[in-house]
Amino acid sequence: MRPILMKGHERPLTFLKYNREGDLLFSCAKDHNPTVWFADNGDRLGVYRGHNGAVWCCDVSRDSRRLITGSADQTVKLWDVQSGTQLYSFNFDSPARAVEFSVGDKLAVITTDPFMGQTSTIQVKRISRDPNEQVGDSILTIKGPQGRINRAVWGPLNKTIISAGEDAVIRLWDSETGQLLKESDKETGHQKTVASLVKSSDGSHILTGSLDKSAKLWDSRTLTLIKTYVTERPVNACDISPLLDHVVIGGGQDASAVTRTDHRAGKFEAKFFHKILEEEIGGVKGHFGPINALAFNPDGRSFSSGGEDGYIRLHHFDSDYFTIKM
Amino acid sequence: MAVDLGRAPASKLRWGELDEDDAEEMDFFLPPRIVIGPDENGLKKVIEYKFNDDGKKVKVTTTIQIRKLARARLSKRALERRTWAKFGDAVHEDASSRLTMVSTEEILLERPRAPGSKAEEPKSAGDPLAAMVKSGASLMVCRTCGKKGDHWTAKCPYKDLAQPIDSTIDKPPTAETSTGAAGKTTYVPPGMRAGAADKGGSEMRRRNDENSVRVTNLSEDTREPDLHELFRTFGPVSRVYVAVDQKTGVSRGFGFVNFVHREDAEKAINKLNGYGYDNLILRVEWATPRPN
Numbered sequence: 001m002r003p004i005l006m007k008g009h010e011r012p013l014t015f016l017k018y019n020r021e022g023d024l025l026f027s028c029a030k031d032h033n034p035t036v037w038f039a040d041n042g043d044r045l046g047v048y049r050g051h052n053g054a055v056w057c058c059d060v061s062r063d064s065r066r067l068i069t070g071s072a073d074q075t076v077k078l079w080d081v082q083s084g085t086q087l088y089s090f091n092f093d094s095p096a097r098a099v100e101f102s103v104g105d106k107l108a109v110i111t112t113d114p115f116m117g118q119t120s121t122i123q124v125k126r127i128s129r130d131p132n133e134q135v136g137d138s139i140l141t142i143k144g145p146q147g148r149i150n151r152a153v154w155g156p157l158n159k160t161i162i163s164a165g166e167d168a169v170i171r172l173w174d175s176e177t178g179q180l181l182k183e184s185d186k187e188t189g190h191q192k193t194v195a196s197l198v199k200s201s202d203g204s205h206i207l208t209g210s211l212d213k214s215a216k217l218w219d220s221r222t223l224t225l226i227k228t229y230v231t232e233r234p235v236n237a238c239d240i241s242p243l244l245d246h247v248v249i250g251g252g253q254d255a256s257a258v259t260r261t262d263h264r265a266g267k268f269e270a271k272f273f274h275k276i277l278e279e280e281i282g283g284v285k286g287h288f289g290p291i292n293a294l295a296f297n298p299d300g301r302s303f304s305s306g307g308e309d310g311y312i313r314l315h316h317f318d319s320d321y322f323t324i325k326m
Numbered sequence: 327m328a329v330d331l332g333r334a335p336a337s338k339l340r341w342g343e344l345d346e347d348d349a350e351e352m353d354f355f356l357p358p359r360i361v362i363g364p365d366e367n368g369l370k371k372v373i374e375y376k377f378n379d380d381g382k383k384v385k386v387t388t389t390i391q392i393r394k395l396a397r398a399r400l401s402k403r404a405l406e407r408r409t410w411a412k413f414g415d416a417v418h419e420d421a422s423s424r425l426t427m428v429s430t431e432e433i434l435l436e437r438p439r440a441p442g443s444k445a446e447e448p449k450s451a452g453d454p455l456a457a458m459v460k461s462g463a464s465l466m467v468c469r470t471c472g473k474k475g476d477h478w479t480a481k482c483p484y485k486d487l488a489q490p491i492d493s494t495i496d497k498p499p500t501a502e503t504s505t506g507a508a509g510k511t512t513y514v515p516p517g518m519r520a521g522a523a524d525k526g527g528s529e530m531r532r533r534n535d536e537n538s539v540r541v542t543n544l545s546e547d548t549r550e551p552d553l554h555e556l557f558r559t560f561g562p563v564s565r566v567y568v569a570v571d572q573k574t575g576v577s578r579g580f581g582f583v584n585f586v587h588r589e590d591a592e593k594a595i596n597k598l599n600g601y602g603y604d605n606l607i608l609r610v611e612w613a614t615p616r617p618n
Contacts, residue, residue: 003429023404033415038408042426047414064403084413232483272435282435313429321435 001321003286004042006312008035013306015057016295019064024081025295025304026067027312030054034069036081039297039304042314046084050077057098057151061105066127068108070096076110078131087131094118098151101127102158107139109161109175111149120149122163124175142178145171151197155220156204162220164194164208172223182223189225190216195235195251201242201298209235215249217275227278233267237293243300244322245275250291250305270294270305274326281324286313356383368392434551437558480564480586537564537585538613539594544568545604546577556603557583561590582613 009029017026018039025039034048034055053073060067060081067079072095078088090096094115101108108127114120124140147166155162160181161173168191170184184190192212199206199220209215211234217227229249236251250270269283270291289308296303302316356375364370372388400408411417470482477483541553554566568581585591591612599610 001433001435002431003433005427005429006425007427008425021401021404023400023407035414035416037426044412044416044425045410046412046416049414064407082407082410082413269436280438282437284433284435286429286431286433315433318435324435 001315001318004314004316006037006042006044006314007310008037008044008047008312009033009310011054012289012308012310013293013312014055016293016304016306016312017058017060018295018297019060020062020298021064022298024060024064025312025314026058026060027293027306028055028058028069029306029310032071032073034058034067034079036067037312037314039302039314042312048077048079048084048086050086050089051075053095056096057100059100059108061101063105066101066105068099068101068127070099070110072096076108076125078127078134080131088134088136090125090136094120097149098153100153102154104158107154107158109152109154111152111163111165113148114146119143120145120147120165122149122152122161122173124161140175140178142173144180145169147193150193150195153197153199153206160221162197162206162223164197166193168192168194168210168212170194170197170206170208170218170223184218184223185225190214192234196237198239200240205240207238207240207247209238209249209251211235215247215273217247227275229273229278231267231271231280234290237291237305239294239296239303240275241296241300241303242298243296246281247273247275248294248296248303249273250294252287252290252308254290268307270303277326279326281326284315287311364390364392432549432551434554537588537591539583539585539591540580540611540613541583541598542580542609542611543606544577544579544581544608545606546579548577548581548604550581553581553583556598557585557594560585560594560597562586 006027009027009031011030013027013029015028018024019026023039024045025037026034027037028034032051032053032055034051036045036048037043038045048067048069051069051071051073053071055069055071058067058069065081066087067081068076069079070076074092074095076090076092076096076099077086079085080087090110092110092112095113096110097113098111099108106127108125110123110125112121112123120143122142123138125137126135126139128134142161145163145165145167149163149165151165152161152163154160154175155172158175161175162170163173164170168189169186170189171180172182173179174181190208190210190212192210194208194210196209197206204220205226206218206220207215208218213231213234215229215231215235215238216225217229218225229247231249231251233251234253235249238247238249240247248270252268268287268290269285271283272281273279274281284305287305287307287309288311291305291307293306294303302314304312304314306312356377360373362371362373368391370390370392372390374386374388376384376386378384468477468482469479471484539557544553548568550566550568553568554563557563557566562585563583564586565584566581567583569578570576571578583594585594595610595612598608601608601610
């Protein structure tokens with residue numbers, strides 16, 4: 001396959017997100033400007049201007065009309081996807097890290113970093129249909145875990161919130177009361193910072209990637225560990241194929257150490273693993289730095305990766321990918 | 327009057343050869359370009375007029391079949407989004423702004439081993455080293471990173487980093503002692519020393535770099551994925567390379583394939599030497615080691 005290279009960001013990529021129909025690809029980077037691309041040919045559709053810091057995460061509503069972005073400038077902004085106008089800005093007193101719309105797009109979960117003596121929080125905001133009625137109040141604030149919370153996502157039926165971060169523990173919270181329901185097992189769980197957490201397309205499983213050089217598949221209701229994919233690189237990003245029993249894992253050595261070594265030793269490929277057999281299927285090379293973001297197209301026929309090198313690489317799979325046998 | 331259907335007739339008049347001055351003044355007399363269709367069958371007709379070499383007026387009818395790509399199964403909403411106006415920084419960009427490019431490099435999903443083969447099963451048949459490993463694991467020493475009992479040199483995770491190993495390093499040490507015992511001070515080349523013929527040669531070959539096969543007489547269209555496809559049937563392939571002319575980007579007609587196992591390379595040579603591939607007869611042989 002010949003990947004499409006998109007060089008719209010001047011700084012490292014942080015997050016990639018497809019809309020539900022898989023025709024738009026949203027990218028976040030440390031250069032303050034979330035960007036939307038056409039996911040088939042990689043043409044740039046637009047840039048959302050307004051943030052004043054690195055953008056860590058984004059999510060798009062089911063109808064592809066609203067975009068929510070979380071940034072290190074201590075704001076979370078709501079955007080109109082089509083025009084790029086800013087609809088609302090939630091202000092916090094510490095950098096925002098993860099954002100996600102709930103099923104139905106009526107709520108959004110936002111995490112904030114520990115900052116200037118404040119602990120990290122998970123907050124739930126109500127999202128109004130009409131942006132003029134939008135208010136900034138949190139309907140739920142969860143405090144507790146030490147260290148940064150790198151990802152928080154909604155569990156099945158919005159009943160729970162699943163979070164993971166620097167303390168390597170995956171937690172299941174009640175999304176109404178804020179009660180801690182479950183924690184992942186310390187023995188079998190991750191040993192280092194969890195850098196990414198994604199849901200399977202039906203929401204029944206979650207995949208976490210950690211700097212302890214492994215990715216793990218969990219049941220999203222019970223938090224039981226199902227599979228472990230061991231690799232030889234710190235995992236920054238991972239995703240589950242919606243079409244085949246594959247997972248893709250990306251990462252590489254820490255960005256601060258990259259300049260000291262050869263790029264071949266940095267292990268900057270995206271690695272494909274068989275979801276059930278936990279065996280490696282193959283690797284896709286290309287980036288000149290660690291992979292920070294990975295996303296499968298919802299149709300499972302293409303995937304994109306964003307790297308520390310500032311490039312997004314959009315790969316449409318060759319036909320032989322779909323017939324790979326283990 | 328030449329009326330042509332199908333593809334545009336390759337008239338001898340090329341735009342580059344046209345004398346600009348007289349083309350301009352003549353164009354004035356030509357009827358305008360007419361576009362008909364596309365009709366329900368996707369046929370579009372374009373009628374143009376131009377002057378041929380002899381200065382005669384020629385009517386050129388080009389019929390084009392327009393097909394919609396079947397794969398583009400976009401939803402109504404997605405189709406609507408395709409027509410959205412660009413915004414932000416994207417407004418000012420035109421086709422020349424090279425933000426989005428298609429990679430010039432063909433990227434493969436690199437399999438860690440040949441499909442169908444079992445994971446990490448050393449080929450033990452007729453391999454004395456592998457048999458010895460089974461009895462005592464200490465024999466497994468990686469030449470690249472020096473780690474014992476963990477992996478072979480070929481499987482070393484730091485393989486890419488290693489300098490090309492100087493062949494003098496792994497001279498059989500027994501040879502040294504034997505010559506020393508004989509009391510001779512003259513230099514004996516490694517190949518002549520005791521035990522070199524049966525051991526040194528085969529062991530050198532075992533090194534991964536040595537299982538390299540040169541493929542010549544490739545057609546210009548053959549690319550690395552094609553070669554990989556052709557050779558992977560014989561066993562795990564660690565590297566495929568097709569020489570490409572730097573300037574023109576055209577294949578130079580030869581390439582190299584590295585196998586993980588020497589036996590597979592041998593099989594490939596036996597099978598594919600003289601094999602007809604893309605109208606040409608392949609020549610497959612051991613790559614001569616580079617002198618360095």
